[in-house]
Structure formats: structure tokens, C-alpha cells
Amino acid sequence: MTGTSCDCKLDSGTEVGFFNGTCSGQIAAQPEVGFSGLCLQDGPVGVRATDFASVFPAGVNAASTFDRDLIRARGLAMGEEFRGKGANIALGPMMNPYRAIQGGRSWEGFGGDPYLAGEAAYETIKGLQTPGKGVQAVAKHFIANEQERNRTTISSNVNDRTLHEVYLAPFLRSIQADVASVMCSYNQINGSWGCQNSALLNGVLKTELGFQGFVMSDWQAHMSGVGGALAGLDMSMPGEILIGMTTSYWGYNLTESVRNGSVPESRVDDMATRILGAHYLLEQEEGFPETNYNTFDLLDPLTNSHVNVQADHYKLIRKIGSASIVLLKNDNEALPLKSSLRDIALIGNGACPPQKGPNGFTYGGGVDGHLSMGWGSGTGAFPYLVSPLEAIQQRARENATTVNWVCDNWDNDTIATVATGPQAALVFISSDSGEEIAVVDGNYGDRNNISAWINGDVMVEAVASLNENTIVIVNSVGPILMPWINHPNITAVVWAGLLGQEAGNSLTDVLYGDYNPSGRLPYTIAKNWDDYAVPYINFQTTLEPAHPQDDYTEELLVDYRWFHANNITALYPFGFGLSYTAFEYSDLEVVEAAVSKRHLVEEGLHKRANTTEVGSSVAEWLHETRWSVEFDVTNTGSVNGCDVPLMFVTFPEAAGEPPRVLRGFERINLDPGATTRVSLPLSIYSLSIWDVVSQRWVKPEGEFEIIIAKHADDTQLTATL
Numbered sequence: 001m002t003g004t005s006c007d008c009k010l011d012s013g014t015e016v017g018f019f020n021g022t023c024s025g026q027i028a029a030q031p032e033v034g035f036s037g038l039c040l041q042d043g044p045v046g047v048r049a050t051d052f053a054s055v056f057p058a059g060v061n062a063a064s065t066f067d068r069d070l071i072r073a074r075g076l077a078m079g080e081e082f083r084g085k086g087a088n089i090a091l092g093p094m095m096n097p098y099r100a101i102q103g104g105r106s107w108e109g110f111g112g113d114p115y116l117a118g119e120a121a122y123e124t125i126k127g128l129q130t131p132g133k134g135v136q137a138v139a140k141h142f143i144a145n146e147q148e149r150n151r152t153t154i155s156s157n158v159n160d161r162t163l164h165e166v167y168l169a170p171f172l173r174s175i176q177a178d179v180a181s182v183m184c185s186y187n188q189i190n191g192s193w194g195c196q197n198s199a200l201l202n203g204v205l206k207t208e209l210g211f212q213g214f215v216m217s218d219w220q221a222h223m224s225g226v227g228g229a230l231a232g233l234d235m236s237m238p239g240e241i242l243i244g245m246t247t248s249y250w251g252y253n254l255t256e257s258v259r260n261g262s263v264p265e266s267r268v269d270d271m272a273t274r275i276l277g278a279h280y281l282l283e284q285e286e287g288f289p290e291t292n293y294n295t296f297d298l299l300d301p302l303t304n305s306h307v308n309v310q311a312d313h314y315k316l317i318r319k320i321g322s323a324s325i326v327l328l329k330n331d332n333e334a335l336p337l338k339s340s341l342r343d344i345a346l347i348g349n350g351a352c353p354p355q356k357g358p359n360g361f362t363y364g365g366g367v368d369g370h371l372s373m374g375w376g377s378g379t380g381a382f383p384y385l386v387s388p389l390e391a392i393q394q395r396a397r398e399n400a401t402t403v404n405w406v407c408d409n410w411d412n413d414t415i416a417t418v419a420t421g422p423q424a425a426l427v428f429i430s431s432d433s434g435e436e437i438a439v440v441d442g443n444y445g446d447r448n449n450i451s452a453w454i455n456g457d458v459m460v461e462a463v464a465s466l467n468e469n470t471i472v473i474v475n476s477v478g479p480i481l482m483p484w485i486n487h488p489n490i491t492a493v494v495w496a497g498l499l500g501q502e503a504g505n506s507l508t509d510v511l512y513g514d515y516n517p518s519g520r521l522p523y524t525i526a527k528n529w530d531d532y533a534v535p536y537i538n539f540q541t542t543l544e545p546a547h548p549q550d551d552y553t554e555e556l557l558v559d560y561r562w563f564h565a566n567n568i569t570a571l572y573p574f575g576f577g578l579s580y581t582a583f584e585y586s587d588l589e590v591v592e593a594a595v596s597k598r599h600l601v602e603e604g605l606h607k608r609a610n611t612t613e614v615g616s617s618v619a620e621w622l623h624e625t626r627w628s629v630e631f632d633v634t635n636t637g638s639v640n641g642c643d644v645p646l647m648f649v650t651f652p653e654a655a656g657e658p659p660r661v662l663r664g665f666e667r668i669n670l671d672p673g674a675t676t677r678v679s680l681p682l683s684i685y686s687l688s689i690w691d692v693v694s695q696r697w698v699k700p701e702g703e704f705e706i707i708i709a710k711h712a713d714d715t716q717l718t719a720t721l
Helices: 059-064 068-084 114-128 160-167 169-176 198-208 226-231 252-259 265-281 313-324 388-399 412-419 456-464 503-511 560-565 597-608
Strands: 025-027 038-041 136-142 155-157 181-184 214-217 326-330 343-347 402-406 424-431 470-476 490-495 549-551 583-592 627-635 641-643 646-650 661-665 668-670 675-682 689-691 696-698 705-709 717-720
Touching: 059 068, 059 114, 059 313, 068 114, 068 313, 114 136, 114 160, 114 169, 114 661, 136 169, 136 198, 136 265, 160 169, 160 689, 198 214, 198 226, 214 265, 226 252, 226 265, 252 265, 313 503, 343 388, 343 412, 388 402, 388 424, 388 503, 402 412, 412 456, 424 456, 456 470, 490 503, 583 705, 583 717, 627 641, 627 668, 627 705, 661 675, 668 675
Parallel strands: 136 181, 155 549, 181 214, 343 402, 343 424, 424 470, 470 490
Antiparallel strands: 025 038, 326 490, 583 627, 627 675, 641 668, 646 661, 646 705, 689 696, 705 717
């Protein structure tokens, strides 16, 4: 990289090349200009490919908590661990939504709703970038990068309004959180590569959103030298054109491009300024820990100091895990489990420690025991993994409960023996996915289907036919089909997701009632695969076009919006989640907030403009609170618990919006009989649509309906605005 000259030995933002440093990505130090270099490291669940670091619950589980404080605390703890390892830049969070329900890396992100994803991204980044404690965060993958199949060749074809209202939303919130970097994606967007798409990088990101940080390429997503530089790319990762090559689009070639006039020197200075600006924003120029690990050789005594950065983060990991668990079904008060239970059975490999150890499948993927994250570069190295079997046995010992188990999903005879007789049979099923770098049982990153893996559905049916108190626990990267859901002997279903290293403890806390379940679904679980807006990813293997075209024909109708617009009843709607207590809502009112004269003037100027100004989409007047939606929540049950009231908005019909869109939520804790007043903010942005003609946010004229609900298919209170 350079300071203010094009003659430094490594031009702006060119990495040293994969395997040539000790980090996932590395910018070499340049002591002659006082620059100590940059270490970039995966990933979204913790410091990947190192030792003595924690593995946190996946991003989708963080979103399931609907708890801004917990999400920020997770970001802070991860930031502390990255910093402790001497990694300047954490390559996360990932915020691409569940558009294609099979999408391999969706579990790294924050669910199917753009508002929820934006709030989770904001809090994660604020936590990761905590001054003096954290590191630089990276918002990824920009943009419309929703599947692994053909990810380096496909063109995501999405109209301007949909791009702004759905896929840009979490990135907009990331800019508001002062994110240091944005990673551009492998795919094309409307026929132009993500990392040399000037309309998106220079236009939308750096102008409309006013992004002042730097844009880095995904690894090998840098497609050209001059084109990428002029389009707004600032850092090339991992540096070489292809991993293992010695040539780069940049480096010396970028210097030559400046000398021959193809790239202005001011553009290279801008690259360096943006990279150094982020470096200074996080105060990494002095006193930052030196890198003390080697991603590519953990046993090298010269480069790996085995620094333990875990602190007491296991406590937070356990709490987030418990808070993220969603109780889908609980007939006859099957849960929480009673301490008086005589005997229970645990059935399925999902209950058990992985046979190859906790890290046997982390990067390459696969399931031979409890599933606590997907596969690929979004993973981490478990320092340990508490399985449900271990944690439940610990509780059983305290309660004098007999525990029996079978860990082989295909051992039908033993399953039948173990399932017959106990007072409760807990069946564990799973579904896995990850990055396309690995193929698992024929799944090229994306899931081939959305059924339970490893004989899961057959196992559930078999156990339910033998035990009248069958409880199903699901560890999955995303929605699965549940053809057995209405079986009369299935009394409870627990959606556990991907819980991280404390998985068994988090689950046991909920199963036994130490933690009242409060997680909510961050996506819709359908009755049928065909019910989803994008049910199938094209898995062509022959006669495939060089650049497949993926048209986003569902437009604004992602997740629950599609179900509502097409009158499709979900099995479990977005936001659904049961509790061991009950809550009631009352006394709704919409209160108008005070607005500064300056902001009213800015709003008036905006209405008369028809061009996009720098930072126009993140202007204060657009996002400040204009109305407060206030209502009471009462715990009408018999135990303490958390509730998550959701606020949806229905736009005037002429606006052309989905039937309802999420615009607010709050997670609250209440003792039995207690009441609290909840206040949810609304801004002009909350009530605006993207006008493609004037290229600005416009609040439609007419009446808006405000809906307070427990989930996307529910209505508790309504008001008009």
C-alpha cells in the first residue's frame, strides 16, 4: 500500500499472497513510512484457524435472540479475541439474507428479514469495533450474494428498488455503525462483477451511503487491474490473481497504471487514505498486539505463541445459546423436563460428541455428532464442544434420572429398544451446509434439499411410534421440512440452530427450565418446499452456461412477505417462539416526536432534489425518530420470562409494498404479573420507499397501519398513522 506516493514496494492494498503470511490475509508492514501492516482473519463465529479462541453461536442464532444487547456483547467478546491474537481485521459480519432457503452460508448471517439483519449487523459491528478493545469489522458480501452454487460466475439480476429496500438495508446500517470495511462479492450484479461494479461501489456505497472506509475484494474476486481501481475497489485479497500465482492485477502493475495514466494517482492515494483511516479509527497505529499465531501452521513454535484469548466468554456463549433457542411446540407441558423424571432416552448422533472430535469437520464439512456450526471459512476451531449427552447426563445425575442413548441414526434395532419405555425420548436431528470449497455428501455448499440429514425423519417417526412423549431437537443451518410435526406422540419441538461451544449446556438450561425459552424464528419455516419464493437453486452440472442468470423475480417479497402476498400459510412464521409463561399487550398509542428546524429544512430540500448527494441515504433527518409507538406488555403467567413484541407496518396500497414489513422489535424481561411500557421508534426512512426515478427515499402519501404482533402472522394491537 502507499501513503502519498505510487513508488512504495507494495502498492495500495495489495496483499502478500495466500500462504505467504500467518493470517488469512495480510498487508505487509512498511516501517519506512511507519506502517506496521495488517492481519486479516476469518470469521463470523470467532478467530478461525487458530487455537485457544472461542467459537460463538452462529450469526443466525444471534439474530434469533432479537436482543440488541446480547448481539453487541457477542461482537465485543469476539473483537477482544481477535485483538488478543493480533488480528487487525475480523472478516465479518456476514449479512446476506436467506433469499434461497438452501443457501450454503446463510447461517453465517442474520435471517430472512432486512430490518432484523440490519439491526444485528449494526450491533455486531459496534461490538467488534469497541474503542480500545476491538478490531476493524468487515460488512460482507456486497451484494446480492445469496448462494454458493456458481457463486463466481452467476449474475444476480435485481432491480434498483429491490436492491435498496431489501439487500442494501443491512449494509446501510453497517455504514451507520462506522464499519471499517466492506467486502465486495464474487458474483456479478446485473451483469457487472461485484468488485468492479462502479455503480454499486462508487455510486451506491461511497456516494449515496457516504462510506468512508475501504472496499476489499473477497479472496480472488478481484477481476481486473484498472477496472477494479476505477470502480472503487481499495484492497486486493489475497493479492495474487489466483492463489499460488506470483502475478497480481495490482502491485507493480498498479504503479505502471498510474505512470501510463490509466489510473489517476489521486485514486491510489484515496485507496491508501481509506485503509489508513480505518487503521486510525480503531487506534491500531500504536500499542496493538503483534500477531501471535500462524493460520497455516499451528504447530510452528516460531510463529504460534498459543495465546489464550478466551477469558470467561464461555459464560456469554452459553447465555446467547440459551437465548437463541426457539420453542416451536410444547403440548401437555412436556417442557420443561421435570426433575422427577425416572428415565429418559437420547436418540440420534446430534446428541453425542462428534466421533472425529469437535474439529473433525469444521472446514471440510460433515456431521458425525452434534452440529454446532456449518462448514467453510465462516467457521472456528472449537477449544471444546459440550454435547447435549454430556450436559444432560450431568443434570440427570443431580436428579437421579436414568439416561440411555443411541448415537447411530441407522441402528434401527437399538433405536427401537432405547425408545421403548422411558418417560421421555429426546430425538436429535440436523441439517448442514457451508461454503462451496467443500462437497459434503453431494452438497456443494448449498443444501441439495431441506430435509433432515442422516435418516433424521425416519428416526423421528420411528421413535414417535414407540414413545408417547417424544421431544424433537433440531440443529440446523436453516429451515427444514417437518413431515412428522402433527404426530400425536411428538409433544415438543425445540429449534436449537447452531449454538457454539457451549451447545449442550445452553440446550439443557432451556430443557430443564433454568432459562425460559425466548428465541424467535429469524425466518419462515414452510409446510412445503414449493411454498418458498425461491425454493430451488439451479444445480445443473452439465451444459451449464458460462454465466448463469439469476433473476430476482420475487422482488420485495422475501421470506414472510412472499407468504403473505400469496396467501400461503406457514408451518411456523417468522418471529414465532413459545415461552414457559404468557404475555399480553395493551394500550397502544402513536406519539409524534419533536423535530429540529434544521432537519425540517433538510427534508424540504430533499423533496425537491432529484440527484443523489453524498450520504443522502444516511442523513440524520431521514433516520431520526419522528414517532414513538408505545404500548404495555404484561407477564400474565407464573414464571419470569422474556418476550419479543414485533412492530410491522402496512403501507398505503398505492406504495406497492408487501402486505406488512418489520420495522421494530424489543426484547424485554418481566416477572410474573409485571407490566412495562415499550416504546418503538419510527423514522421517515421506516415509512419510505425507494423511488427509482428521483433516486431518493420517498414517504408515500396516505394512511399507514401500525401492527404490534407476536410473529409475522399475528396481530395483537393496531393503530393508524
